[in-house]
Amino acid sequence: MVLFxxxxxxxxxxxxxxxxxxxxxxxxxxxxxxxxxxxxxxxGLLVYVYDKGEKLVLLMGEIDLIGKQFVVSKSVKDRIxxxxxxxxxxxxxxxxxxxxxxxxEGARVIRVNDLKLGKIEQDVRLIAxxxxxxxxxxxxxxxxxxxxxxxxxGKRVPDTLIGxxxxxxxxxxxxxxMITVPTKHVSxxxxxxxANIISQVHSxxxxxxxxSLSDKTAAxxxxxxxxxxxxxxxxxxxxxxxxxxxxxxxVDEVADVLGDLSADKAEELLRLMKPKxxxxxxxxxxxxxxxxxxxxxxxxxxxxxxxxxxxxxxKMRELAPDAETVYYIFVVRDGEKLSGVLxxxxxxxxxxxxxxxxxxxxxxxxxxxxxxQRKVAEVISKYNLLAVPVVDRxxxxxxxxxxDDVVDFILPPxxxxxxxxxx
Amino acid sequence: xxxxxxxxxxxxxxxLGPGVISAIAGNxxxxxxxxSVAGARFGFEMLWILLLVGVALVVIQxxxxxxxxxxxxxxxxxxxxxxxxxxxxFAMLILLVANVAVTISEFAGIAASLExxxxxxxxxxPVMMLIIWFLxxxxxxxxxxxxxxxxCLIYFSYIFSGFxxxxxxxxxxxxTFVPTFELDMGFVLLAIAMIGTTITPWMQFxxxxxxxxxxxxxxxxxxxxxxxxxxxVVAVVxxxxxxxxxxxxxxxxxxxxxxxxxxxxxxxxFAGGYAAALFALGLFASSTLxxxxxxxxxxxxxxxxxxxxxxxxxxxxxxxxxxxxxxxxILVGGGVVLLPNIHLxxxxxxxxxxxxxxxxxxxxxxxxxxxxxRLMGEHTNSRFNNLVAWATAWVLIILTILxxxxxxxxxxx
Numbered sequence: 001m002v003l004f005x006x007x008x009x010x011x012x013x014x015x016x017x018x019x020x021x022x023x024x025x026x027x028x029x030x031x032x033x034x035x036x037x038x039x040x041x042x043x044g045l046l047v048y049v050y051d052k053g054e055k056l057v058l059l060m061g062e063i064d065l066i067g068k069q070f071v072v073s074k075s076v077k078d079r080i081x082x083x084x085x086x087x088x089x090x091x092x093x094x095x096x097x098x099x100x101x102x103x104x105e106g107a108r109v110i111r112v113n114d115l116k117l118g119k120i121e122q123d124v125r126l127i128a129x130x131x132x133x134x135x136x137x138x139x140x141x142x143x144x145x146x147x148x149x150x151x152x153x154g155k156r157v158p159d160t161l162i163g164x165x166x167x168x169x170x171x172x173x174x175x176x177x178m179i180t181v182p183t184k185h186v187s188x189x190x191x192x193x194x195a196n197i198i199s200q201v202h203s204x205x206x207x208x209x210x211x212s213l214s215d216k217t218a219a220x221x222x223x224x225x226x227x228x229x230x231x232x233x234x235x236x237x238x239x240x241x242x243x244x245x246x247x248x249x250x251v252d253e254v255a256d257v258l259g260d261l262s263a264d265k266a267e268e269l270l271r272l273m274k275p276k277x278x279x280x281x282x283x284x285x286x287x288x289x290x291x292x293x294x295x296x297x298x299x300x301x302x303x304x305x306x307x308x309x310x311x312x313x314x315k316m317r318e319l320a321p322d323a324e325t326v327y328y329i330f331v332v333r334d335g336e337k338l339s340g341v342l343x344x345x346x347x348x349x350x351x352x353x354x355x356x357x358x359x360x361x362x363x364x365x366x367x368x369x370x371x372x373q374r375k376v377a378e379v380i381s382k383y384n385l386l387a388v389p390v391v392d393r394x395x396x397x398x399x400x401x402x403x404d405d406v407v408d409f410i411l412p413p414x415x416x417x418x419x420x421x422x423x
Numbered sequence: 424x425x426x427x428x429x430x431x432x433x434x435x436x437x438x439l440g441p442g443v444i445s446a447i448a449g450n451x452x453x454x455x456x457x458x459s460v461a462g463a464r465f466g467f468e469m470l471w472i473l474l475l476v477g478v479a480l481v482v483i484q485x486x487x488x489x490x491x492x493x494x495x496x497x498x499x500x501x502x503x504x505x506x507x508x509x510x511x512x513f514a515m516l517i518l519l520v521a522n523v524a525v526t527i528s529e530f531a532g533i534a535a536s537l538e539x540x541x542x543x544x545x546x547x548x549p550v551m552m553l554i555i556w557f558l559x560x561x562x563x564x565x566x567x568x569x570x571x572x573x574x575c576l577i578y579f580s581y582i583f584s585g586f587x588x589x590x591x592x593x594x595x596x597x598x599t600f601v602p603t604f605e606l607d608m609g610f611v612l613l614a615i616a617m618i619g620t621t622i623t624p625w626m627q628f629x630x631x632x633x634x635x636x637x638x639x640x641x642x643x644x645x646x647x648x649x650x651x652x653x654x655x656v657v658a659v660v661x662x663x664x665x666x667x668x669x670x671x672x673x674x675x676x677x678x679x680x681x682x683x684x685x686x687x688x689x690x691x692x693f694a695g696g697y698a699a700a701l702f703a704l705g706l707f708a709s710s711t712l713x714x715x716x717x718x719x720x721x722x723x724x725x726x727x728x729x730x731x732x733x734x735x736x737x738x739x740x741x742x743x744x745x746x747x748x749x750x751x752x753i754l755v756g757g758g759v760v761l762l763p764n765i766h767l768x769x770x771x772x773x774x775x776x777x778x779x780x781x782x783x784x785x786x787x788x789x790x791x792x793x794x795x796x797r798l799m800g801e802h803t804n805s806r807f808n809n810l811v812a813w814a815t816a817w818v819l820i821i822l823t824i825l826x827x828x829x830x831x832x833x834x835x836x
Contacts, residue, residue, distance in 0.1 A: 141509075
């Protein structure tokens with residue numbers, strides 16, 4: 001079988017299928033493909049056969065030549081063998097054209113304007129998606145005109161192709177099988193990039209992508225989304241997955257997310273969560289969202305006043321996995337009363353036997369839970385802190401606000417993409 | 424257990440259902456002008472049209488919301504995915520023309536309302552163009568939006584005014600249920616404008632996207648349905664009383680509304696000496712709301728259909744077409760109003776007529792989509808829905824043909 005080296009599927013749609021004697025027998029309607037490979041193989045053409053008045057599949061083996069404007073079959077009219085299209089078969093035009101796909105290389109959602117076929121060894125395969133202006137013009141039948149006009153200036157409309165190995169299909173497309181086997185899946189991308197993609201697709205696809213992520217990745221991606229989408233995702237995910245994701249999130253973020261849900265739904269999730277985490281989350285939920293209390297986390301490390309450096313380090317090995325930040329160690333006496341702070345650095349460079357009370361900084365900058373979030377950001381930024389402790393009137397530690405909780409007030413929010421404010 | 428922030432969230436939801444918002448925003452400059460002029464020129468005669476439009480509005484908006492819930496996609500996405508590039512281009516051109524017309528009428532509304540308060544349009548329009556451009560692109564719009572929506576509640580004062588003007592209720596009821604038709608250019612134009620301002624192309628795109636964004640599942644759909652129905656009913660009831668108030672106050676005095684000031688007099692029975700100020704505030708809020716929503720929602724719809732980068736979180740360099748369109752829409756919308764000798768009321772009416780003429784095209788796309796079994800499964804239209812929607816499309820097409828015949832035979836009133 002012979003194929004022009006490269007071909008866009010829109011170029012051939014509606015073009016005649018000729019038999020061996022150049023007699024027209026039908027017209028090209030769609031392309032049947034086999035899934036499972038990175039570049040899916042085209043196994044046949046869906047042809048509207050004039051004599052039979054229906055659409056039938058002409059397998060590749062029956063085709064002699066695929067030209068730019070016509071297809072020639074190997075047999076004469078009456079001897080061409082067609083097969084009936086099966087419901088499970090995938091068609092390029094019906095299932096992929098004009099649909100949204102994910103460009104895993106560029107981390108964005110794009111729309112398929114056209115699809116490019118190419119010949120790899122003896123097979124015709126789907127090799128790229130055209131997502132640019134050139135594809136749009138070709139579909140409108142205006143490409144020749146534009147190329148002619150620009151040709152006067154020695155230019156042409158640029159191609160924007162994305163290799164089929166770099167795209168991933170959205171999971172809820174009406175197509176039953178997966179037509180893409182990308183070299184990199186959405187689930188392997190950076191959580192911030194995943195969040196960017198999630199905010200660009202519609203709700204069903206959003207839930208599908210999210211459900212396919214590991215709990216840990218999902219937790220990180222969730223943090224990057226705007227509150228409205230976070231709440232929606234938690235509502236549409238099944239409860240088990242939602243709990244898994246919440247379990248992987250720092251408790252202050254859990255409180256933020258739950259705060260945007262209905263009281264019933266939040267209560268349901270809180271009841272099902274691990275008791276320790278839900279108790280912490282409940283405590284945090286009592287503080288208004290826009291204050292230090294609403295921003296803080298209760299996962300921090302405290303060490304009693306009379307510990308030595310050696311003992312402190314041992315204790316940290318135990319506690320660190322749960323703490324949000326390990327760079328500051330808070331020293332407490334008489335229960336939870338804050339008496340100083342240690343940096344990780346001073347802890348490491350000190351001799352093991354040194355009592356921590358002698359190396360800690362006693363002048364700790366603290367804030368109270370009612371402080372406005374912008375004020376908190378100012379404090380953190382002014383003193384160049386990684387975290388600031390929140391204390392009550394008796395100087396008892398309630399939590400810490402870390403720099404990443406307020407970074408959006410210091411820097412403009414880049415990663416928190418807002419897809420739609422409006423229609 | 425009760426947390427303070429839950430409460431806020433629920434109040435927010437209770438007030439701002441997409442159905443109710445788009446209904447409130449629907450009573451914008453064009454709507455106010457059309458209903459006022461209808462009441463002032465033809466008395467109660469056009470009320471029956473509004474009743475039928477109300478039924479069509481409920482049916483079409485419900486259809487649109489259902490499509491959003493079942494497919495999880497916006498209207499422009501669906502048109503692109505089901506009809507391909509060429510039809511999408513056609514649909515988007517229709518939407519663009521219709522939306523440019525409405526945007527112009529919104530800026531005309533801003534100009535007219537502030538002129539009542541003594542501010543010249545050559546100051547108010549450029550300033551508002553700038554403010555809207557910045558509010559929307561810098562993401563501070565959400566907070567301001569609620570203020571404007573609250574201000575739109577001023578329109579409820581038409582209900583009081585309608586009662587206090589003591590209309591002849593017998594006549595009101597008769598004209599609501601017994602059709603009268605005048606083969607007069609002005610009547611046909613207003614009839615098209617009245618349908619076009621109540622059921623607009625942009626509202627279908629806006630409503631469906633909002634429903635999709637809310638992520639409503641089909642099981643929860645009946646709540647959404649009530650939001651849409653309630654919104655439509657509110658919109659029509661207000662329109663009804665605008666006509667009644669104008670018919671009762673302006674029509675007997677022979678005032679045909681050449682200027683917004685005259686339309687404001689319809690609020691006199693309720694607001695007395697404050698009628699003009701009240702009317703101006705309401706008109707200003709609804710026009711600003713419309714002028715903010717329309718350019719942005721048009722840019723979103725068009726860019727999504729063609730797969731161009733969009734979103735206010737992107738930089739100009741990343742989404743040049745999106746920002747270009749958005750800016751151009753505001754420039755054209757405001758710019759036309761600043762042309763010398765532009766008659767504000769007429770331009771508002773004209774834009775609604777344009778909407779009415781273009782709407783059938785969008786409606787036909789919607790009908791083909793909503794009756795597509797592969798997309799909608801068991802949720803395709805009922806026979807009644809189809810009947811009402813197709814009838815609406817045909818009535819608009821026939822009225823448009825009548826209008827063409829009338830204008831060619833030189834019966835321009």
